[in-house]
Amino acid sequence: MSAKGFLALVLHAHLPFVRHPEHNRFLEEDWFFEALTETYLPLLNVFEGLQRDNIFFRITMSLTPPLLSMMTDPLLQQRYVRYLDERLGALEGEKLRTRNDSYFGPVVDFYCHFFQKLRKQYVDDYQCDVAQAFRRFMDSGSLEIITCGATHGYFPLLANQEESLYAQLSMAVRTHERILGQRPTGIWLPECGYTPGVDRLLAEFGIDHFFLDSHGLLNADPRPKYGVHRPARTPAGPAAFARDYESSKQVWSAEEGYPGDTSYREFYRDAGFDVQQPHIQSLLHAGIPTFTGLKYHRITGKGDWKEPYHRGWALERAAEHAGNFMFNRQRQVEWLSSVLDRPPIIVAPYDAELFGHWWFEGPQWIDFLFRKIACDQDDVETITPREYLDRYSDLQTVQPPECSWGAGGFHEVWLNGNNDWIYPYLHDAAEQMSQLVRNIPDAQGDQRWALDQAARELLLAQSSDWAFIMKTQTSVDYAVKRFKTHIHRFHRCVQMVTSGHYDVSYLKAVTERDSLFPDMDYRIFQLRPCI
Template sequence: MHKGYVSLILHAHLPYVRHPEYENFLEEKWFYEALTESYIPLINVFESLERDKVDFRISMTLTPTLLSLMSDNLIKHRYLRYLERLLDLTEKEIQRTQKYEPYLYPVARMYESRFKEVYHTYVDRYHFDIIGAFRKFMDAGKLEVITCAATHGFLPFIALHPEALRAQIKIGVDTYRRFFDRNPVGFWLPECAYVPEVDIPLREEDIKYVIIETHGLIYGTPRPKYGTFAPVITQGGIAAFGRDVESSKQVWSASEGYPGDYDYREYYRDIGYDLDFEYIRPYIHPDGIRINTGIKYYKITGKGDYKEPYDRKAALEKAAIHAGNFMFNREHQIRYVSGGMERPPIVVCPYDAELFGHWWFEGPDWLNYLFRKAAYDQQVFRFITPGEYLEMYPENQLSNPSPSSWGNKGYFEVWLNQTNDWIYRHLHKAAERMIELAEMFPDARGLKKDALNQASRELLLAQSSDWAFIMNSGTMVDYAVNRIKLHINRFTRLYEEIKKGSIDESWLRGLESRDNIFPDIDYRVYRPVTRPLYP
């Protein structure tokens, strides 16, 4: 009999980085890298576990923006070209390393095998349908996919306008239903940012649970009896699961986490920067900007600049050791905690999905080893999804969680500080105007309805929490600033043209082609809310 449960939750998200107006847009590469290094390798791990009849359970967020990118025909074919260029570069690297750097030749061969497997999965096995791949494991009962806000908007700030909050939540849920033909059980709060105002719109969409940061749960009122080892029910009737501190530290910590081990692949050393410019030029940005190619030959080695060649065998051995260590720690954690509980505890382990494969190259292998070891080498815990746990234990303590997020310092500072505070007066004003338009035109038709729907899209895209996060991090700041300004300016022009009754149809159709997310959007979601803000 198992003493408890472990729930792994991978949050897969990217902002909407689709730019049809450019043949090669640098930020679109974020999506191609995530597919190649994280999402498809994870699918391949699931395939291998299913093939070997290893039982596993895992939860994933596939955000509405990510689903939209995965399903877009333009992006699909651009990604195919990206893969073909990558395979071409790999073939050249095999020849180059064999002749000039034979100590790197085995690593080049590893990349050839890896990229061919990604190509086979994408093209031959799933025929460009990555969403269908995830749906397959959902249907098999192995994967619980949950949804998120429409454009990953930072809900505590959007909640100033209940209509805008409702729109982010409802459109996110509707997008999930469109792709998966079912209702989502869980909802990933963007940045794990909780405020009580989210409860009512979540309940209206029949959401059963959310994931919140550790202190958001344990500082709840009243204090949860079981800490983070059982969910609580909020005043609005939503189950809230808290992130486990110990398991998070083992994977996330920069100083103590597994990904920093010296045998693992070094992320920051890429041939896009290392090799001769003329040689690598066809495989970097057309403007001559050096970028990551995904081919990295060295292991972390240590904290200095000196790096040794990557040893794939040693890295896999270390991944197996770390998987065993994680399992061992969960066994002892659950043994200890279960002694003071009247039910089996659940250890909730949420991570960014892109950590596995993109940042931590061996992350998918670690998951593979972990599921296999847990299936055969222990009887203390079983992997479970939050939805399954709630079905088994639907009655939980009532507690009102504290406002919180999983950002630095645990509250909202990452998304509101001197680097990004200027954006909110524009976002709030646009939200007010969108609500005004929805009230002014309750039943628009034709061109006016199309313009109102496009105004909704522009507002949602401007509200993405990614832009404020990027400004705070100090990387790609110009892109984030430009995206905010672009969508706000488009929204403002639409607002003015709609009110004047003089809509530039040619310009509107161009916007619909470029920002074509949420094809079934209905601007009336912004109609004024008359219910209470929160329970």
Template sequence: LTDKHLMEKYEKYLDKMLLLTEKEIKRTSASQIFNKLARFYNEKFLKIRDFYYNFLQRDVLNGYRYFEESKNIEIITCNATHGFLPLLCVNPSSVERQIELAVKSHQKHFGKKPKGIWLAECAYYDGLDKILAKHGIEYFFMDSHGLIYGKPTPRYGVFAPVYTEEKVAAFARDPESSKQVWSAKEGYPGDPNYRDFYRDIGFDLDFEYIKDFISPDGVRVYTGIKYYKVTGEVDLAQKKPYDPDKAYEMTQIHAGHFHISREKQMEHLSKYMDRLPLIVSPYDAELFGHWWFEGPDFLYHVFKMIQTYQQFKPITPSEYLEIYPENQVIRPSPSSWGDKGYFEVWLNPENQWVYKYLHQMEEDFLALKEKYGYNDIVKQMERELLLAQSSDWTFLITTQTAKHYATNRIKEHISNFYKLKEMLQTNIIDFEFLNRVKEKNSIFSDIL
């Protein structure tokens, strides 16, 4: 989020969206309904631009710092490149690096070490807590069954943290509150009044009109300008026009339902617990604003209601552990929050070929680092290895959503790694190639 190139691209994106919405205001001038929506989007992007330049000062992390310094949130870290740790632990040094760099990066950007970590895909394996403890991590999160199937059985289920044998706290997801928000069919985002994600002017409008706002190669993509609502179980062509005012009203209704549901849930749990119950409700950030356009408004109303009625309160993991420093010690079960709850999404016949490369690359890297020292080429090999370890590639291969892209990315990092290795061993340095990959794959260049 501090990458200069990324920020420049985002600023160009903002300019392009303002240009597109201005163009849409003119195009829809004959339609009161669609012209209102075009103006709605234009005003939204103007507000975002003002917020980005004036409040955030072109640095998204300033927003996180602001809320942490005002003691409203606690920022934690995550695996360095979202590596799926249970499948990397064949080489313990791979797991060590994912955690060590996560801590270093957090310390550089926020001035202190993180207390907690969000493990990629909530993926845990027996013994991971030793590495977390070694790097000062005090707590992590798991999916529900990772705690429930732990040994011994957790006394309070998922409604209180436990300690691992290394005294790292594990917090588990509450299924009920997660499902209410996350599920597109049973949860709030599926309400007919909310904005439909898939109906987009990038696909609806004439190519000549929209070509400057889609992929440069002419492939139609989502622009983010969407004029239709979920409507119901109907084809895209039968979707009805979106009404932002009605959708906003629904966020208030759903926030109220979520609030009263948590109040009743805690009231019920309190009858069987000798401490205040804790409800952990984690979601992918992309749900709020991306898949569920009105998600941020829902969150606003939820927190507003919590403040107004004061039947329960939001709390950080560290605050809860301060109130209840004594917790049951168990051995959590290996698990993830992926489909079927374990590792199948990231290891199956479609993507299993990846791991022989990842494991061999780790061994090669350690040997070359010891032989040649930690020079520029070895550092870039480490970056290529880290990028190849991202769990996103094997996930995308499994889901088939971007299989070719993911496959090509993995192969690119493997190829780069071994070309760099050859340069080291032959002492024939291709500086043009080296400088190109250093610029393109510059992740952690500030700490590596």
């Protein structure tokens, strides 16, 4: 090996389970459709190209259980094809509207081509199943897929009832295995939320590595000899990898970060607001302007004046930024290998949806980055944390402190005046659920059905997304309603079990709506793995 050090790019892909068969169209389902359009399919397209051109690359992605469930859901697959077709239809109108417009005509052409290619990729190449497309890269070894909490429950605030953590992990491992064909060995703890003891649970599930924010390792006890640039073992055995702040900052930071470049696509300008014509209006929900995904402007600069998006210029910048990122990692590895007596690993984790959804050119940046790293230098090699552990097993053992990667570094984002009201309900429900498991170890028939559905509802209520949205004030109304709905449904199911009167038509309706985890076993809410 000639490389002086390693780079592990880790993308955390997650969306909460949003699926409303009771409505013909539902605004929040667009979260998933937009992520497919701008992030998941473009990333797969990048991987396809790298593989076709025989470029060596290693990348790690967490595909969370709700996301895998949505990727494989027939109703959402069908609705996504409709989403694509509606955009292709509207773009015909846009072509007509901009046929003499030398500024926006080319942007509309770009989108026509973009959506046509997406549709072909999704329908013809993948038969609408994106999870299986990711799985192929996992099987070829370029992509390591790790898991996450079953519904992205925030572990430190659920840990007072360990049954909840066991349930989150049991259902995660089951879903990963059911859809991807193998047990996960790595996990992205939801929001990197760690509390001492979580490592013991991970070990029980055969998970041997996870990720922390930088301070989770830097402030560990005893002091980590290699800082964040080598993993350390936790007391129970699983290895903790920590985020490299410098590489994060280059991508995230509003001041120095790449995504704010003036040539890149502007997120907040959208045809849904700018174009008042029937073919665009037909994409809206209830006639009120919302994002359509047709975004025609580049960031341009500060202020409201935005110029047309120019794909070629944007790609040029993405290539330059990839080169800059690589150069900085080379310098970093050079320095680190001069001060550390073992090969360093730079762990660069991001929200997957940053690439494509927020930073439209992000997937192309990843493409350029892998190509440059493979062809232009020998200092840095890409690796997955799994491979690093296989090569280097002599790790220091430390106890990380309680931490997360949220604003402030602890639990404030998910526990504050906007969302603290949810915890009494969550804790109370978890206590009831685990008591039911103890009292009814072997439920059958309708009783089993109601208990399984209660467990689903509780897992859905535990999703950290609701607390996050309440805190950050986007779509709060939806998050509050979702949380209350799941708590309500949980209680109705539990009530059936305690009263012995089963409302089968209600159970049927609710099971059809909150339909994830077909292999649910309510006994996941107990103090041991149920996998």
